[in-house]
Amino acid sequence: MHLQTEATDRATVAAPTGGRVPAEWRPIERVDGTHLSYEDFLARYMHPCRPVVISNVAPQWAAMRSWTPAHFKQRFGSKPVAIGYGRDMPFDQFIDEVVASTPEAPGPYMYRSFLHEVLPELLPDVIPQNKFCFPRRYASPLMPEKWRRPDGYLKLLVGGVGSKFPVMHFDGENAHAAITQIYGDKEFVMFAPEDGQYLYPKKFFPNHSMVDDPTLMDLDRYPLLAKATQYRTVLKPGDMIFVPAQWWHAARALSTSISVCTNMLDASNxxxxxxxxxxxxxxxxxxxxxxxxxxxxxxxxxxxxxxxxxxxxxxxxxxxxxxxxxxxxxxxxxxxxxxxxxxxxxxxxx
Ligand SMILES: O=C(O)CCC(=O)C(=O)O
Structure with a gap:
């Protein structure tokens, strides 16, 4: 499904950089969450699998006021946290590297810490729950245990300027995802499922792309990328992006960035x-x-x-x-x- 956006396609005009070409992109639809009912969200976005950025989704969260790099450092000290697969670090050292991150020398990006598992004391800061993150079929006691995820199963995503989620991908288990931005700004890039053919999926991980940077395209290595329609947005605190099942996505911190992510299943997926x-x-x-x-x-x-x-x-x-x-x-x-x-x-x- 390609999204019909107004005639607002934006071409980046900067000159090619180091053999790479800045990609053209279209904006992702935005709506104000204070005027979007849950029923409308289901009917307009979740059921038809249409991406959207919803602003003001969590004004009630204490996290919106208290979660900062300094707060995490002070609250967790040297507690070890999982950054990526098989990579743990003391939290305070991680935060120091996040704050020192630059586009030229990006620091680490945390993407493997589930609040429920390792930082449950943070969960009361993200309650009452974001109403656009339902239904929670994963939390059903009728879900076979291997796929069951308790309520509050939220992943913490933290990174400094220039750091990014390690791979452009779509989520496993055909899940929808909702990523809520809490602190700082994050660039988010998406491609529709049918454009997967232009994204160089990896042989053994067909939901992972080989393309390292979809914004500055290396067309010598990935010429087909030029055929894909790119959607892009910048997430700001209080924004949630709905990523429908099978939509490819990549994320990069534009400033020190903190967000949480969850997955949803319903009749549509x-x-x-x-x-x-x-x-x-x-x-x-x-x-x-x-x-x-x-x-x-x-x-x-x-x-x-x-x-x-x-x-x-x-x-x-x-x-x-x-x-x-x-x-x-x-x-x-x-x-x-x-x-x-x-x-x-x-x-x-x-
Ligand atoms: O860092 C991000 O916002 C992307 C997160 C994501 O895609 C994931 O956790 O699967």
Whole structure:
């Protein structure tokens, strides 16, 4: 799906740099979250898998006022945190490197720390939950354990000027993603699923692109990139970007940047989720078990869709009934805020 934007395509006019060419891009649609109902969000963006940036999504979060590099340094001192795969660092040292980061010598970018797992004390700072991050099928107790993620399963993303998420990719398990900017500015680049053919997917990680920088294109190495339609935006504090399933995306900090990220599943991406799970498990389990698993997931999808539409149609009644809210926290309207006890559950590592 290519987005119809007004005639506002912007071509960057700077001269080619070191053999690289600045990419042309289109803006991603923006709406003000204070005037967007949850129902409209589902109908206009989530169900049709259309990206959007929503501003003012979390004015109520203490994180919007307190999360700064200095705050993290003072609060966590030398506590070790996961930055990337197999890379831990003392938090204070990490923050020093983030603050010293420059476009010419980018520092580390944190992308493997799940609040629930390692920094649960931060979770009360991001409550009440962002209403555009529902439904939470991943949190359903009916989700097979391997794919279940408790409520409050948010990833912390922190980086200094010029640092970036390590790879342009789309999320696994056919999940939608929501990334909420808390501090600083971050450039976000996206491509529609059908442009994946121009993005040089890696052989063994077909949801990862070989392209290192989609904004300054190396057309000698990646000539097809010129055919892809690039969408771009700058996330500012309070903005959330909705990244639909299979949309390619890359992110780079324009100033010291702090955000949180979560994934969503609903009827719009459930079939793809099952297909992805089946693909991933094919080598790992006997065929009959895989059939049982996918059969269960198909039935579960239908049940969750029915419960979610009940909650949407009768929120008042749904609020009084505990079971539907537990089976699938479908919207912020009916989801109970996670209790402190829930927030401190440690999740099993896969
Ligand atoms: O750093 C970012 O904002 C991108 C995060 C992301 O794409 C991911 O966690 O999968």
């Amino acid at each position: 459930w079939d793809g989720f099952i297909a992805d799970v089946a693909q991933a498990e094919r080598e790992k389990m006997p065929a009959f078990r895989l059939q049982l698993l996918t059969g269960y997931l198909r039935v579960l999808g239908k049940a969750l869709t029915a419960v979610e539409s009940f909650q949407a149609r009768s929120p008042k009644l749904a609020r009084t009934l505990v079971l539907p809210r537990v089976i699938t926290p479908a919207s912020a309207d009916v989801a109970p805020e996670p209790s402190r006890r829930q927030l401190n559950i440690r999740i099993p590592t896969a």
